[in-house]
Amino acid sequence: PTAAAETPQAAELFVSCSVCVLTEIIRRSSEDMKSRLRQSHVFEGVAKPGESAPLTQIYTELYITEGGASEVNQEHEIRHMETMSRRSAAPEITIKCEDIFKIFKPHPHSPEPIRAVLMKGVAGVGKTVLTQKLSLDWAEGHALQDLQLLFPFTFRELNVLRDTQFSLVGLLHHFFSPSKHLCSFQHFQVLFIFDGLDECRPPLDFSRTQDLTDPTESASVHVLLVNLIRGRLLPSARLWITTRPAAANQIPVEFVSMVTEVRGFTDPQKEEYFRKKFRDQAAAIISHIKSIRSLYIMSHIPIFCWILSTVLQTPLYQTEESALPRTLTQMYVHFLVVQAKVQNIKYHQRSGEDLHWTEKTKKIVWSLGKLAFEQLQKGNLIFYECDLSECGLDPAEASVYSGVFTQVFKEVPGLYQDKVYCFIHLSVQEFLAALHVHxxxxxxxxxxxxxxxSESPEPEAAFYCSAVDQALQNPNGHLDLFLRFLLGLSLPTNQRLLQGLLTNTEKKQNKETVKYIKQKLNVEGLSAERKLNLLHCLNEMNDLSLVKMMQWYMREGLLSDRNMSPAEWSTLSFLLLSSDSDLEEFDLCKYQASERSLMTLFLLSLIGCGLSPHSCGPLASVLSSSSLTHLDLSHNDLQDAGVKLLCSGLKKFPLCLLSLSLCGLSPRSCGSLASVLSSSSLTHLDLSHNDLQDSGVELLCSGLKSAPCRLESLRLSGCLVSQRGGAALASALSSAPSHLRELDLSYNHPGPSAESWSLVHGWSLSWFWSLVRGWSLSWSWSMFGLCLGPGLWSMAGLDSCEFSLDPNTAHRHLLLSEDDRTVTRVRKEQEYPDHEDRFTKWEQVLSCTGLRGRCYWEVQWTGEVSIAVSYRGIRRKGKGEECGFGNNDQSWSLVIYNDQYSVNHKHIWTKLTQAGKVVAVFLDSEAGVLSFYEVGSDGKLFQLYTFNTTFTEPLFPGFGLLSYGSSVSLVKTHSRNKVV
Structure with missing residues (x-):
């Protein structure tokens, strides 16, 4: 009995001791790992002997966003860099550096904790620095302290072991000696960091890789990685994987919990970087970069900031401002010269002013150029010793090359015998490749x-033109930056900077090359991206003739009267995208545009541009390779066929906001739109005023339920949604995690299910029950045409907005009818009494009553008139233009002049279509909507224009009469037949 009593106690003591020992082993392993990571340093460009810098000393905050899909992006990253400088049209979820580990905690919209995070970002944007910074934060106790172990890997290191067999436990022991005391990691809180998925050789293959669940079983590193990501190995472990956009699709979407993107520096962060790195020179450096828009845009990438500062920091005190680099080619030429000067000073004890192109230096540059070009053709950014040998570089002296041009070419340190090499950035490789070809x-x-x-001699112009052709034949633009550099090197000014290295070619063949590029800009079928790159090439060649001509057209206001060529459309797009103003929207209605012209534009509002279903094919092809974030196609007769074509392109690019209001859609469109919701980054969708009905809403709900759906705003105003559709929406939004924050179901009857759901979730939705309860809506839409059933007209009170004109405001050359509902401009001055409200110089009149809420009225007109709404405070006295309707911020007007409609607000004019004889006005002051319609003979309303703004006061209808004999009459709307 005594022994029996002692046995459980002994067992308990044994377990207790074992736990204590294990806890101590984990604690020591964790502390050893943290101690190792605390020794980390980071280097800008490449580490130079004796010049390591603590990470915390030079780190600058980066701009990181949540969201985006993990699909492949085949475009050249230079396009991505340029377009990232444009602010997204839709709100983005941003993540601060110190909060990035918090994303591994349970997500508020997901029942499961986030396991794997994929972080995208172009080369040089700061992904590696982020992994180092956050590893250091963990080691210093600043972040994610619930983690017991953190294992940072790079794919470059893992590539060296691609033919070696390891168990997962063995691999961790091999890389991280502090973990050798542990033989299992199953029950620990572990984070794996894998940096540089795009450098994985060969790429990961999830379709044919065997399953592996035992962390002690040996397999190739490739098999271990795939099964870690799948969750077969250490399913409790968390993973953080970084990649360039082109490799993001290597990991199937079902294995990625969240996608984030590093965008680089915002404008204030750029300035912080330069002020941290330089003190006295910072203001001059920032001023110079800001003066050159293309350089300032690209400096949101940290590696560009470093290259810019490397070039600019010394010359600012030695060189005239006009001689400082002003194009990308000039910047990289200066960068290479700086490295050569450093080599002279460091290795030959020469002055930086001495001739810097020694025979040895030239040999190294040409060998590196050959390596850059041959590997660029193969698509390789990482090289091995055999690649160096093929280009005349002795692998045994590789450290010398990387030492001489330490900021151009670098040897990547590793733990093993095989060494890996790369250029400091893809752009440097492309510059040296262009230098080699030149x-x-x-x-x-x-x-x-x-x-x-071919070695047969050919004219210089033919050489450059063949380079243009080669770049244009590449559909993904992978030679775009290479072409900019090659053509930039044709400038004598750039060649003089490289005197002693380049063969002198100052024969000035630029005119023929420029002429050839301009011809290409007028070629039909050439994509917008390629045309924009050709304009960048002209900029590198210092030819600004197209840009200056377009700036003159814009300044003189001649664009709306001009049928522009394809080259001019491309130039306009180039100017808009490189503008230093925050352009939110480009309105094609202000130009003499055609379907073909939309192929060259990026930031588009195509409201009412007469697009048909046939337009959607070419538009989809543009969208599939563009960087549009905001697309408004409202009031175009796209129909179901057009939307189906459009959706084929929407799945392949990062659109955030899409408006398809009043596009003639039926329930059949919703299947295609649902597939877009489940496979794109769309956050805002407006489908208002389409005949979607309940069956269409049910199809949309299948997309809303999908896990990848990121939709935050859905507008279904006037879509014939009844109780069945409302129940489907309530069910979809309640049964699945949703990002939706705004749902507009105005002018519908969604029923009690939707109302109850909104109350439970504390939403303030626009149901407008007073308008729709108990009525059967009968809306039918055609292109710009709206036929309203009599029931809806009486529900909305659209025929109840009765008002008369105020004689006390009428100009003395305006004659009012007895009922004050008709006004005519006459030559004889009327004997109106003096009144402070009267217009004295402009032939205008206001109504007696200010309007709020939803109001509708119609007017019949003759001659030349303006139909307006205005705040009471509009000026009445004086000849100044600010008294006229639309010429100020107090009023909004539709003007009929020479039988053509125009709208005017703040003296900004927009030409519309030819004019009819009856105009309708719809005002929803609470929603900030003012719409003008032409009323057809059959009662259909054809929308002319909609102002969207915020109204702060009651609005008074008003009329201006621009010529003698012109008149305006208020029409009694109930007398018009509007039966469907």
Missing amino acids: QTFFSSGENLLEPLH
């Missing part, structure tokens, strides 16, 4: 861009 042609006559490398 020098080869002018020294030997060989054109490396020709398929057979």
Whole structure:
């Protein structure tokens, strides 16, 4: 009995001791890992001996966003860099650096904790620095202290072991000696960081890789990685994977809990970087970069900030402002010269003013250029010793090359015998590749861009034109930046900077090349992206003729009267995208546009541009390779066929906001739209005023239920949604995690299910029950046409807005009828008494009553008139233009002049279509909507224009009469037949 009593106690003591020992082992392993990470340093560009810098000393905050899909992005990253500088049209979820680990905690919209996070970002944007910074934060106790172990890997290191067999436990022991005391990681809180998925060789293959669940079983590193990401190995572990956009699709979407994107520096963060790195020179550096828009845009990438500062920090005290680099080619030429000067000073004890192109330096540059070009053709950014040997670089002296041009070419340190090499950034590789192709042609006559490398001499202009052709034939733009550099090197000013390195070619063949590029800009079928790059090429060649001409057209207000060529449309797009103003919307209605012209534009409002279903095919092809974030196609007769074509492109690009209001859609469109919701980054969708009905809403709900759906705002105003559709929406939004924050079901009857759901969730939705309860809506839409059943007219009170004109405001050359509902401009001055409200110089009149809420009225007109609404405070006295309707911020007007409609607000005019004889006005002051319609003979309303703004006061209808004999009459709306 005594022994029996002692046995459980002994067992308990044994377990207790074991737990204590295990806890101590974990604690020591964790502390050892943290101690190792605390020794980390980070280097800008490449580490230079004796110049390591603590990470916390130079780190600058980056702009990080949540969201985005993990689909492939095949475009050249230079396009991504340029378009990222434009602010997104839709709100974005931003993440601060110190909060990034919090994303691994349970998400408020997901019942499961986030396991795997994929972080995208272009080369040089700061992904690696982020992983180092956050590893250090964990080691210093500043972040994610519920983690017991953190294992940071790079795919470059793992590539070296691609043919070696390891168990997961063995791999961790091999890389991280502090973990050797642990033989299992199943029950620990562990985070794996895998940096640089795009550098994984060969790429991960999830379709044919065997399953593996035992962390002690040996397999290839490739198999271990795939099963870690799948969740077969250590399912409790958390993963953070970084990648460039082109490799994001290697991991199937079902294995990614969240996608984030590093955008680089915001404008204030750029300035913080320069002020941190330089003190006295910071203001001058910032001023110079701001003066050159293209450089300032690209400086949101940290590596560009570093290159810019490397070039600019010394010359600012030695060089005139006009000689500082003003194009990308000039910047990279200066960058190479700086490295050569550093080499002279460091290795040959020469002055930085001495000749810097020694024979050895030239040999290194040409060998690196050959390596850059040959590997660029193969699509390789990482090289091995065999690649160096093929280009005449001795692998045994590789450290010398990376030491001489430490900020151009670098040897990547590793734990193993195999060494890896790369250029400091893809743009540096492309610059050296262009330098190699340029020098080869002018020294030997060989054109490396020709398929057979023909050595027969050809004219210089033919050489550059063949380069243009080669770049245009690449659909993904992978030679775009290379072409900019190559054409930039044709400038004598750039060649003089490289005197002693380049063969002198100052024969000035630029005119023929410029002419050839302008011809290409007028070629039909060439994508918008390629045309924009050709304009960048002209900029590199210092030819600004197209840009200056377009600026003159814009300044003189001549664009709306001009049928522009494709080259001019491309130039307009180039100017809009490189503008330093925060352009939120480009309205095509202000230009003489055609369906073809939309192929060259990016920030689009295509409201009422007469687009048909046929337009959607070319539009979809543009969208599939563009960076649009805001697209408004409202009031176009796209129909179901057009939307189906459009959706094929929507799945492939990062659109945030899409408006398809009044586009003639039926329930059949909703299947295509639902597939977009479940496979895109769309956050705002407006489908108002389409005949979607309940069956269409039910199809949309299948997309709303999908996990990848990111929709935050859905507008279904006037879509014939009844109780069945309302119940479907309530069910979809209640049964699945949802990001939806705004739902507009005005002018519908969604029923009690939707109302109850909104109350439970504390929403303030626009149901407008007073308008729709108990009525059967009968809305039918055609292109710009709206036929309203009599029931809805009486429900909305649209025929109850009765008012008369105020004689005390009428100009003395205006004659009012006895009922004050008709006004005519006459030559004889009327004997009205003096009144402070009277217009004295402008032939205008206001109504007696100010309007609020929803109001509708119609007017019949003759001659030349303006139909307006105005605040009471509009000026009445004086000849100044500010007294006229639409010429100020107090009024909004539709003007009929020479039988053509125009709208005017704040003296900003927009030309519309030819004019009819009856105009309708709809005002919803609470929603901030003012719409003008033309009323057809059959009672249909054709929308002319809608102002969207915030109204702060009651609005008074008003009329201006612009010529003698002109008149305006208020029409009794109930006398008009509007039966469907």
